Amino acid sequence: MGISPSLEIAKRALIAQRLGLDTTSSNVANVNTPGYSRRVPTFREGEPLPLRNGFVGNGVLVSKLRTFREEFFDRHIRRSFSNLSTLETDNALIQKLATILGEPGDQNTLNSTVMDFLNSFQSLSLKPSDIALRERTISLAKTMLFRFKEVASQIQDAREQILNDFNIGVDQANRLIKEIADLNFKIASAKSKLDGDSQTFVDLRESKLEELSKLFEVNITQGDYGTVNVFLNGINLVTGASYSQLKSKLHIDSLTNEKTLSLVKQDLSGRELASVSLKYGKLGSLLEHYNVIYDNFDSSGGMSIATELEKFFSTFITKINSFSVNGYGLTDTTAPPPGRNFFVYSGILSIATTDLNSEIVADVRKMPLSAFPNEHGDTSVARQIANLASDKNFLSDQTPDEYLTNIIGQLGNFGEQVASLYSTSKTANEQLLNQRESLIGVNLDEEAINLIKFQKAFEAASRVVSTTNDILGTLVNLGR
Numbered sequence: 001m002g003i004s005p006s007l008e009i010a011k012r013a014l015i016a017q018r019l020g021l022d023t024t025s026s027n028v029a030n031v032n033t034p035g036y037s038r039r040v041p042t043f044r045e046g047e048p049l050p051l052r053n054g055f056v057g058n059g060v061l062v063s064k065l066r067t068f069r070e071e072f073f074d075r076h077i078r079r080s081f082s083n084l085s086t087l088e089t090d091n092a093l094i095q096k097l098a099t100i101l102g103e104p105g106d107q108n109t110l111n112s113t114v115m116d117f118l119n120s121f122q123s124l125s126l127k128p129s130d131i132a133l134r135e136r137t138i139s140l141a142k143t144m145l146f147r148f149k150e151v152a153s154q155i156q157d158a159r160e161q162i163l164n165d166f167n168i169g170v171d172q173a174n175r176l177i178k179e180i181a182d183l184n185f186k187i188a189s190a191k192s193k194l195d196g197d198s199q200t201f202v203d204l205r206e207s208k209l210e211e212l213s214k215l216f217e218v219n220i221t222q223g224d225y226g227t228v229n230v231f232l233n234g235i236n237l238v239t240g241a242s243y244s245q246l247k248s249k250l251h252i253d254s255l256t257n258e259k260t261l262s263l264v265k266q267d268l269s270g271r272e273l274a275s276v277s278l279k280y281g282k283l284g285s286l287l288e289h290y291n292v293i294y295d296n297f298d299s300s301g302g303m304s305i306a307t308e309l310e311k312f313f314s315t316f317i318t319k320i321n322s323f324s325v326n327g328y329g330l331t332d333t334t335a336p337p338p339g340r341n342f343f344v345y346s347g348i349l350s351i352a353t354t355d356l357n358s359e360i361v362a363d364v365r366k367m368p369l370s371a372f373p374n375e376h377g378d379t380s381v382a383r384q385i386a387n388l389a390s391d392k393n394f395l396s397d398q399t400p401d402e403y404l405t406n407i408i409g410q411l412g413n414f415g416e417q418v419a420s421l422y423s424t425s426k427t428a429n430e431q432l433l434n435q436r437e438s439l440i441g442v443n444l445d446e447e448a449i450n451l452i453k454f455q456k457a458f459e460a461a462s463r464v465v466s467t468t469n470d471i472l473g474t475l476v477n478l479g480r
Helices: 003-029 071-101 110-126 131-194 199-215 281-293 305-324 358-362 380-390 400-440 444-478
Strands: 039-045 049-051 054-056 060-067 219-222 228-232 235-239 245-252 259-266 272-276 343-345 354-356
Touching: 003 039, 003 060, 003 444, 060 199, 071 131, 071 199, 071 281, 071 400, 110 131, 110 380, 110 400, 131 199, 131 228, 131 235, 131 245, 131 259, 131 281, 131 305, 131 354, 199 228, 199 281, 259 281, 305 343, 305 380, 305 400, 354 358, 380 400
Parallel strands: none
Antiparallel strands: 039 060, 049 054, 219 228, 228 235, 245 259, 259 272, 343 354
């Protein structure tokens, strides 16, 4: 074995150990970099050199840089992020709805304004000619309407904000989809040129996939040359470097004016390709709240607080008017009844379109409390309205107070369930992240040991070069 192989072996050792030092330095530098997975060079022995008496080693080669990232953890963390984001958004929107309703605790609740209004008719049944009591009833009616309108308006404002957040989320998803496709291209190019993965691009792509999974649940399959394919409920979004975009679509029913939000897949030219269903992630939660919980004209049959309030209100107004339309005021002296509704509305009966009858407001004596003309002592209509407070057949075999309380109770129960699930899901997510971090994260103590190990190996290889150089110098001098 000559001098030349020794130098070649030493050179390979220097290159390999320097790569080990560089890799370890990179690990240390990225100890606090989110999504970074530590790397370790994998060494292999070079092909042995054949000699007369056998084979001799030919140094060391670096086969690849090993990463500790595992798809098992990545897949479960993406799913955990999607579930956690769903519950986090649900929790925030349910709390916002509870704040809007102001239940329980506030003095001016929907229940209290309704009951105060109905109870005022009990007082009027005892003193129907008392103008002050009539004016008080009008004042309580105004307070009740104001409270319902305030709640309905705030719910619709919140619903518009949900729509805005949904559109922002779709834009964010489109940006991530494009970035993932671009990273696929870079990874495939690096693999084909260098015969190895660019782990920096792989780590960055995984971070993008996790961001995307917070918006909706994604399914990932492996493609060619290290690329991945991204699916949303069976709809392909990314294949290699090719990708599609998403678009929000708002449909308004011409008969009921119900607004329904949906998500569609489109190509880069804007042509719609398929409708996409959403269930999990931030976008899935926003879609559910917009189309059901916050929808005041929901037709899906789901738990819609806004629709339940509209249902209660329309039933309440219809029943009040059905009594008052057949009644007489203090100024009505002859039959038939003037057909004076207590509440009036334009178009479809709803909270937003309803107001007090201006005729009654202008002259409280026209408030219909009697079932007969010119009989001021009769209070049949007043008692009918007052009896609504205890009417078990008001709506769904419940009194007005029970029905409203049930709505608030449903919201409270749902909120408690979501909060509990969110807390549990958050803990599970943290455990998964910790488990993955223990595998792919940088341990400074371990890296310090590696630095020493590669340093000593590098110094030893340098000594081989130095020693070989001394030997070569001695041989040259012998020839002089």
